[in-house]
Amino acid sequence: MTASRNHFLIAIVAALSLNSSDRLAYGERPSNWTSWRGQRATGSTEAGSYPHKFDATDYQWRAELPGKGCSTPIVLDEQIYLTASADGNDALLCFDFSGAEKWRTVFGKEDPGKHRNGSGSNASPVTDGKAVFVYYKSGTLAAVELDGKTRWKTDLVERFGRDTLFWDHGTSPVLTERHVIMARMHAGESWLAAFDKESGEIAWKVPRNYKTPTECDHGYSTPLVIEYQGQSAILIWGAEHLTIHNARDGQVVWSCGNFNPDANKLWPAIATPVIVGDTAVIAYGRNDRGVPRLHGIRLSGTGDVTATNHIWMRDDVGTFVPSPAVYNGNVILVRDRGEVECIDPASGKNVWQGAFPKHRTNFYASPLIAGGKLYAAREDGTVFVARIAGDKMELLAENDMQEPVIGSPVPAGNRILIRGEKHLFCIASASGSGS
Numbered sequence: 001m002t003a004s005r006n007h008f009l010i011a012i013v014a015a016l017s018l019n020s021s022d023r024l025a026y027g028e029r030p031s032n033w034t035s036w037r038g039q040r041a042t043g044s045t046e047a048g049s050y051p052h053k054f055d056a057t058d059y060q061w062r063a064e065l066p067g068k069g070c071s072t073p074i075v076l077d078e079q080i081y082l083t084a085s086a087d088g089n090d091a092l093l094c095f096d097f098s099g100a101e102k103w104r105t106v107f108g109k110e111d112p113g114k115h116r117n118g119s120g121s122n123a124s125p126v127t128d129g130k131a132v133f134v135y136y137k138s139g140t141l142a143a144v145e146l147d148g149k150t151r152w153k154t155d156l157v158e159r160f161g162r163d164t165l166f167w168d169h170g171t172s173p174v175l176t177e178r179h180v181i182m183a184r185m186h187a188g189e190s191w192l193a194a195f196d197k198e199s200g201e202i203a204w205k206v207p208r209n210y211k212t213p214t215e216c217d218h219g220y221s222t223p224l225v226i227e228y229q230g231q232s233a234i235l236i237w238g239a240e241h242l243t244i245h246n247a248r249d250g251q252v253v254w255s256c257g258n259f260n261p262d263a264n265k266l267w268p269a270i271a272t273p274v275i276v277g278d279t280a281v282i283a284y285g286r287n288d289r290g291v292p293r294l295h296g297i298r299l300s301g302t303g304d305v306t307a308t309n310h311i312w313m314r315d316d317v318g319t320f321v322p323s324p325a326v327y328n329g330n331v332i333l334v335r336d337r338g339e340v341e342c343i344d345p346a347s348g349k350n351v352w353q354g355a356f357p358k359h360r361t362n363f364y365a366s367p368l369i370a371g372g373k374l375y376a377a378r379e380d381g382t383v384f385v386a387r388i389a390g391d392k393m394e395l396l397a398e399n400d401m402q403e404p405v406i407g408s409p410v411p412a413g414n415r416i417l418i419r420g421e422k423h424l425f426c427i428a429s430a431s432g433s434g435s
Helices: 003-017 019-026 157-159
Strands: 063-064 075-076 079-086 091-094 101-109 131-135 140-143 150-153 179-184 193-196 202-207 226-227 231-238 241-246 253-257 274-276 281-285 291-298 310-314 325-327 328-335 339-343 349-355 369-372 373-377 380-391 391-400 415-419 423-426
Touching: 079 101, 091 131, 091 140, 101 140, 101 150, 140 179, 150 157, 157 179, 179 231, 274 325, 274 328, 325 369, 328 373, 349 391
Parallel strands: none
Antiparallel strands: 063 423, 075 079, 079 091, 091 101, 131 140, 140 150, 179 193, 193 202, 226 231, 231 241, 241 253, 274 281, 281 291, 291 310, 325 328, 328 339, 339 349, 369 373, 373 380, 380 391, 415 423
């Protein structure tokens, strides 16, 4: 069996293990993108043919947004859901595939955030096909019916105190069959909690506290819902530990540490891990300051596996903010300054390397791979599109959206959705030079 064929089979195994209960509940249509990194939590889709040439004047439609937000839209049955500020309040917006706003659900007063690339609406929504679940920096956690009516709402800041994160909240909610899962990782009481999807009542809440150097206990990554040893489970990265929790009661069934043996300070966990087969790839360190780390961790065994499950580590490549994607069984990194790396998850070795044109600004959005094309948005609003072919990438277009882009691009039935600071853009082949 060839290496590429083996990688392909590994990718299939990963796809089947991630979010399997959700896919069984409401299907995996090619036009749906039901959470921040998609149904498989890989940031990629094979289905569809997508455009590569577009800009701030060349699009299928553009919808003006009522306020700032850095979250990513999600798509369910040709409806688009997006969080944003609206007149100083937290809001969830619903658009149809023509760009018309169908409804807007408004909650309480927003907490606008403090980073230039942050907002009170950093967390992306998630849906189980029956409701949309949202979280805001203000503390609002809510379930909203598909017609815009609020099913329930609670305030996690009021209940559990404010977070002490140095920058704005980043973790998005995720779903198991019965629960919406939220994590808080900061300097203070950190926890993982499950709330009943129907009532909003808390089902369980477990502490997740580790002693770390300064700011290394701050976490912005999003949990992954996986199947582990035949059970629904939650994998979470932060505070220098990777842990797996039983989805039924939140108890830790597996843990791995030793990601910062030199006790470096100011290493928060930002990028969300990806899983390929039985390997989790963890980006850590400070790639933005020339101190990257990339780890390959074997997902096997029970209890504390720190001494046995580190497969490989690299100190010459990594990413600080953008989360990796998975394509053809390999891990694709778009680094903070635009370098691109294709990594074999089994060995940690490079399959190929590339780079987008150098610029003074960074990449904050996580990359999307759709139909064999890599979409990467730079913070100044330039969206690069490259074709991945064999052992290289080929730059196809450099698209200027003329406003900052922090949210990740999203596929939507042969279209690409791009959330800018002021507008939601829908790009289709007819609007540009096509595929």
